[in-house]
Amino acid sequence: MADSTTRPKMSPRRRSELIRYVLYGLLVAAAIAAIFFADWGRIQRNFFNIDSMREMLPSVVTIAARNTVIYTVASFSLGIVGALGLALMKMSSVKPYKWIATVYIELFRGLPALITIILVAFGLPIAFGWRIPGGTLGTGSLGLAIVASAYMAETIRAGVEAVPRGQMEAARSLGMSHARAMASIVLPQAFRIIVPPLTNEFVLLIKDTSLLFVIGTTPLTKELTKFARDFMTTERNATPLTVAAILYLIITLPLTRLVAQLEKRTARAR
Amino acid sequence: MLADATTHAIDVRQLHKSFGALEVLKGIDFNVDPGEVVCVIGPSGSGKSTLLRCVNRLEEPTSGTILIEGEDITDPDADVDSLRTRIGMVFQQFNLFPHLTVLRNLTIAQRKVLKRSEEEADSIARAVLDRVGLSDKIDEYPIRLSGGQQQRVAIARALAMKPDMMLFDEPTSALDPELVGEVLDVMRGLADDGMTMMVVTHEMGFAAEVADRLVFMADGVVVEDGPARQVITNPTTERARQFLRMFGET
Numbered sequence: 001m002a003d004s005t006t007r008p009k010m011s012p013r014r015r016s017e018l019i020r021y022v023l024y025g026l027l028v029a030a031a032i033a034a035i036f037f038a039d040w041g042r043i044q045r046n047f048f049n050i051d052s053m054r055e056m057l058p059s060v061v062t063i064a065a066r067n068t069v070i071y072t073v074a075s076f077s078l079g080i081v082g083a084l085g086l087a088l089m090k091m092s093s094v095k096p097y098k099w100i101a102t103v104y105i106e107l108f109r110g111l112p113a114l115i116t117i118i119l120v121a122f123g124l125p126i127a128f129g130w131r132i133p134g135g136t137l138g139t140g141s142l143g144l145a146i147v148a149s150a151y152m153a154e155t156i157r158a159g160v161e162a163v164p165r166g167q168m169e170a171a172r173s174l175g176m177s178h179a180r181a182m183a184s185i186v187l188p189q190a191f192r193i194i195v196p197p198l199t200n201e202f203v204l205l206i207k208d209t210s211l212l213f214v215i216g217t218t219p220l221t222k223e224l225t226k227f228a229r230d231f232m233t234t235e236r237n238a239t240p241l242t243v244a245a246i247l248y249l250i251i252t253l254p255l256t257r258l259v260a261q262l263e264k265r266t267a268r269a270r
Numbered sequence: 271m272l273a274d275a276t277t278h279a280i281d282v283r284q285l286h287k288s289f290g291a292l293e294v295l296k297g298i299d300f301n302v303d304p305g306e307v308v309c310v311i312g313p314s315g316s317g318k319s320t321l322l323r324c325v326n327r328l329e330e331p332t333s334g335t336i337l338i339e340g341e342d343i344t345d346p347d348a349d350v351d352s353l354r355t356r357i358g359m360v361f362q363q364f365n366l367f368p369h370l371t372v373l374r375n376l377t378i379a380q381r382k383v384l385k386r387s388e389e390e391a392d393s394i395a396r397a398v399l400d401r402v403g404l405s406d407k408i409d410e411y412p413i414r415l416s417g418g419q420q421q422r423v424a425i426a427r428a429l430a431m432k433p434d435m436m437l438f439d440e441p442t443s444a445l446d447p448e449l450v451g452e453v454l455d456v457m458r459g460l461a462d463d464g465m466t467m468m469v470v471t472h473e474m475g476f477a478a479e480v481a482d483r484l485v486f487m488a489d490g491v492v493v494e495d496g497p498a499r500q501v502i503t504n505p506t507t508e509r510a511r512q513f514l515r516m517f518g519e520t
């Protein structure tokens with residue numbers, strides 16, 4: 001207390017200027033250190049190895065990236081159907097439906113996705129001696145869809161509840177049944193609200209397909225991450241990771257940009 | 271007696287409605303005859319909207335009976351959806367479907383509920399839209415219309431079902447003062463054409479001029495019910511006198 005009254009105070013503007021100089025200074029120091037001390041040749045050989053890249057093409061695109069997209073689309077399609085059902089159950093006035101949906105949603109949002117995938121791929125066959133048809137595509141997509149549907153159900157429910165109550169009432173007052181009003185009036189409006197968060201969910205799914213490595217995929221059913229990891233062991237460098245990363249970004253970046261656009265549009269429409 | 275032989279359009283008997291512990295309607299007896307225009311007035315919170323919403327069962331009555339043209343809409347086995355097609359409803363907040371054009375707002379229930387053909391639904395939509403004076407807005411989205419225009423579209427949407435009666439819940443309360451007139455004009459036209467109407471409103475001038483009967487509600491009961499001019503100029507209860515004084519009398 002005594003100090004602050006005796007010491008002449010620095011003006012706020014002067015102080016923020018000073019802080020900015022310090023931050024720039026640190027950045028320049030870090031850049032100089034990186035240029036002088038990093039082993040650039042080594043980085044280039046290990047992360048951007050042209051030979052390794054040549055080895056991976058074209059199969060990294062025609063098999064791995066393709067599989068990633070297929071698994072994503074399959075689990076998303078399956079998941080959204082399940083999510084719609086779960087959301088409607090959760091909003092149902094029939095109590096048991098509500099409970100079942102709540103338990104499902106809480107359970108699969110609470111567990112690591114990996115556990116669910118292992119459960120579907122190995123738990124079910126051990127327990128019932130019965131395997132999900134469709135190989136990696138069937139088992140993997142189902143596992144991911146189970147997890148995704150739990151998340152998307154909550155997104156859909158939030159979207160439906162964001163539609164003003166007067167919409168349902170107006171529809172009912174015109175003689176529409178609850179189901180008809182839901183399908184023709186409420187869901188189409190909810191859909192506009194939930195497209196951005198669902199697109200986000202899609203991006204998350206793209207990345208979650210990397211969990212399917214646990215299923216032990218064959219050369220033709222590998223997705224990007226598994227494909228890259230296996231290449232790393234043969235190539236003995238990290239370039240496959242770089243290639244996979246770039247491919248992931250090529251797929252996800254346009255989508256995240258799209259989400260930003262959609263969100264801006266919905267914000268404007270309100 | 272002759273009066274017994276005619277069926278009321280709306281016949282509310284001993285209607286009670288509670289929200290939890292709050293009793294909002296405390297035994298309402300009330301009716302509207304075919305072709306009659308009844309305005310319901312009363313202080314805020316007296317249960318006017320609740321009564322109106324019970325009539326087409328948007329609100330579930332706690333007890334009592336409501337007959338629509340003699341059919342019990344409160345019967346658990348009643349076909350509420352089909353009864354509602356005979357009861358047009360207009361809300362304070364318009365509640366147009368924002369994702370549909372004006373035309374689609376007017377045709378969607380005709381098509382999906384009444385199963386009218388597209389041509390029939392379209393031509394009915396054009397006719398009612400013409401009636402509310404908005405033919406030129408047929409392809410607009412609701413958001414592009416003024417409040418008064420939106421409410422007129424909402425009236426047209428209800429009319430497109432060719433209902434036997436119309437319920438209005440403070441149709442002009444959400445409007446800027448200069449837009450009230452155009453909506454009241456449309457309603458006056460409906461009344462002149464013989465539409466059965468139950469109108470919750472604060473527009474005393476409209477009530478005095480258009481209503482056949484005026485019902486004054488307070489605290490969940492009907493306090494006065496009589497010819498509009500008589501209730502306005504010569505209310506029998508102190509409660510109604512007080513309330514009407516606020517409007518500076520007509």
Ligand SMILES: Nc1ncnc2c1ncn2[C@@H]1O[C@H](COP(=O)(O)OP(=O)(O)OP(=O)(O)O)[C@@H](O)[C@H]1O
Nearest residue numbers: 289292294312313314315316317318319320321440
């Ligand atoms: N869904 C509901 N849940 C709980 N209470 C409600 C509900 N709807 C209405 N109420 C209560 O019932 C009472 C009557 O409401 P109502 O809307 O029928 O009054 P009103 O006469 O239409 O008033 P206003 O002129 O303000 O529209 C109020 O106290 C209100 O808070």
Ligand SMILES: [Mg+2]
Nearest residue numbers: 318319320440
């Ligand atoms: Mg009200």
